[in-house]
Structure formats: structure tokens, C-alpha cells
Amino acid sequence: MKKLVFNVLILVVASLLTASCGEAFMMPSSSGRPYEVMVVIDDSMWQRPAGRALFDVLDTDVPGLPQPERSFHISQTDPRRFSRTLNIFRNIIKVEIDAAQYSQTKIKYAKDVYAHPQVVMTIQSPSEADFASYMKQHSQDIIDFFGKVEMNRLADDLEKKHSTVVSQLANEIFGCEFWAPNEIKSYKKGKDFFWTSSDGASSLVNICMYSYPYEGPETFNKAYVIAKRDSVMKANIPGAKPYMYMATDTLCTSVKPIVIKDQYAMEMRGLWIMQNDGMGGPFVSHSRVDTDNNRVIVVEGFVFAPEKMKRGLIRRLEGSLYTLCLPGETARELKATMPELEVVVNKEKN
Numbered sequence: 001m002k003k004l005v006f007n008v009l010i011l012v013v014a015s016l017l018t019a020s021c022g023e024a025f026m027m028p029s030s031s032g033r034p035y036e037v038m039v040v041i042d043d044s045m046w047q048r049p050a051g052r053a054l055f056d057v058l059d060t061d062v063p064g065l066p067q068p069e070r071s072f073h074i075s076q077t078d079p080r081r082f083s084r085t086l087n088i089f090r091n092i093i094k095v096e097i098d099a100a101q102y103s104q105t106k107i108k109y110a111k112d113v114y115a116h117p118q119v120v121m122t123i124q125s126p127s128e129a130d131f132a133s134y135m136k137q138h139s140q141d142i143i144d145f146f147g148k149v150e151m152n153r154l155a156d157d158l159e160k161k162h163s164t165v166v167s168q169l170a171n172e173i174f175g176c177e178f179w180a181p182n183e184i185k186s187y188k189k190g191k192d193f194f195w196t197s198s199d200g201a202s203s204l205v206n207i208c209m210y211s212y213p214y215e216g217p218e219t220f221n222k223a224y225v226i227a228k229r230d231s232v233m234k235a236n237i238p239g240a241k242p243y244m245y246m247a248t249d250t251l252c253t254s255v256k257p258i259v260i261k262d263q264y265a266m267e268m269r270g271l272w273i274m275q276n277d278g279m280g281g282p283f284v285s286h287s288r289v290d291t292d293n294n295r296v297i298v299v300e301g302f303v304f305a306p307e308k309m310k311r312g313l314i315r316r317l318e319g320s321l322y323t324l325c326l327p328g329e330t331a332r333e334l335k336a337t338m339p340e341l342e343v344v345v346n347k348e349k350n
Helices: 003-023 043-045 047-058 127-139 139-160 165-175 221-236 309-319
Strands: 034-038 073-077 091-097 106-111 120-126 183-189 194-196 204-213 245-258 262-274 282-292 295-304 345-347
Touching: 003 139, 034 047, 034 139, 043 047, 043 194, 047 091, 047 127, 047 139, 073 282, 091 127, 091 139, 127 139, 139 309, 165 204, 183 204, 183 221, 194 221, 194 282, 204 221, 204 309, 221 245, 221 262, 245 282, 282 309, 295 309
Parallel strands: 034 073, 034 091, 091 120, 106 345
Antiparallel strands: 106 120, 183 194, 194 204, 204 295, 245 262, 262 282, 282 295
16 A cells, blocks of 8 residues: 555656646747847947848838838847847747858748747848848849748638638638638638628628639739639629729739649739728739649639728738648648748758
8 A cells, every 4th residue: 555655646746746847848939919029139230231131121112002001010129138038939030140150142041949949040241241232132032041941920810710611611612621800700602702701891802713614824924814814803893883883903913823732823012992982901812723623713802991001911811722622632731831041042951
């Protein structure tokens, strides 16, 4: 009996020690808002051309919006003030200028160094002049990198909580898996089409999905995808009166090829308008080829939010587009898997 009691006590003590160790090494949650970046750089250098070059990269506007909105919230601290209070920011850029250590400018990054989720990018350079030049050459790489990081975080959130309405419609009409923000509940169905939106009179986020036959590489050019979009939206999203319908502002629309799940896709972003009415706003879409059914599937997010900032709204919708899982793709691929910077950024193991 004494031996049994002794063994039980050993198990209890061991479990308490394990719990204590787990708590001791538990990583704190990261702080900061999505798309907020903490720059760790010498105060005086931050005001010189090198620091201004990095600031200019982060201070660029988000493309495809009706009014200027900055890509990132920017904070800065001197390395001497970089303490436990500041090192838990979700996105951190460290600047290291040292001719004795570095012969060329390079970038590396590490994940979850001080908190979770977190990414710490370190930019190393032999001189401030080289650093400033490098920033100008690789500005879009840095912007895209942090954009991809935030998109993946959003996909993780959507995996836990997403709109069941959108998921059911995507599966029912197209045989696809798709995650969209949970507040999207209202819907309208059409032929090879659905439109869903949040409930709200002054600020609406919307997701559309439609398909059409794949007719070869010529399917993916700007004029073709805009013409398809306009015909689908005119038929399915009318205005308050018969002569009103949704259309694309072609002068404010751009397209570019992207890679999703190792496959070619086309991104289109710009402004939509309600023809013969005063409504409008930003949109972003992905066009992908469903090879199993020889068709193009388009997922689009668009925003109607008069007199409000639209950056956060459109970014949430854009992140959800990456979660589309076409027929034949496995469920484990149902996350944003945007390619990382393979040339500019080298992974640094913790």
C-alpha cells in the first residue's frame, strides 16, 4: 500500500513539474494589428536616406482603392529600446549596417522568435548607401512578403471560423471548398453563379463565385476577363432600376498572373461601379482553371463602404480567395499557400 501511494505521489509531482515547465516556456501571443510593422533601426539612421528608403517602401498605397490608404502601420524603435514590450510585435524588421560583418545586402527571416504568430525580417548591409539602393530595387518584394504573411494568418483564422453559407454554396454549385468571412450570410444564386454578402446598410462585404468554359490560353487576358465579369455581373447583380447594373471601371483595373497551389492563376483588382447610379467600390478576383471540368472558376470579393476606409475590408476578402480548393485538390491544400521570397529572403532557423 505504501509503495502504491509513493508511486501516485511521484506521478502527481511529475505532472506538476511538466505543467510548470510548459507554462515557463509558453510563447506569448504577438501584439499589433494586421499589417502593422515595427522597424528596429538606429534613431538617427531612421531620419537619414537609408531609413527614409525603408519608410518609403512601407508607406506605399494599397493598389486598387478609390482613395489613398497606406499599405502598413509603421512603428519604429532604436535597438537600445527593443525590449520584451516591443519584441512581441507580429511583424518586425531589424536593420543591421556593418561593413565588418557584411559584404553585400541580404534579407533573412525567422518565424515566432519572441511571440506567436510572428515574423522577424532582418536586413543586413555593409553600408547605408547599399541599403538604400537595395530598398529601391526590392521594395515590391518586401511589400508582397508581409502581405503573404498576413494572408496566411487570415487563412488560419478562417479555418477555425468561416461562413457556412459560402462553403455550402461553393460545394453545392461548383464542387469546391471555400472559406469566407463568417459575417457573410445573405446570398443569391444564379446559373453557375452565387453572390453572398454581409448584413449592413452602410458597409457591405461581398463574395461572388462564377464559372465559364476554358477556351485555352487566350482566356486569360485583360479584355477577356473583364468582358466575362461584366456579362456575369450585369445578368446577376442588377441595380435599383432596370437600367442599372454592375460594371467594371476599366481605366482603374489591373490584371497580373499569380501562382496558387503551384498552378497558374490570374489576379484582377480595381474598381466596380453601378452603371447609371452612384454606387461603387474596390474589388479583387482570382481566375483559376478547373482542369477536371475544363472550366474557369472565378472567386471575387468586392466592397461597398461609402465614406469609410476600405483597406482592411478588401484585404480580408482577398485573403479568403486563396482558400479556394478546386475539384481534385485535397482538403489539406485548403489554405493560403502563396510562394515566399525564394531569392530575396533566406529562411533563418530559430
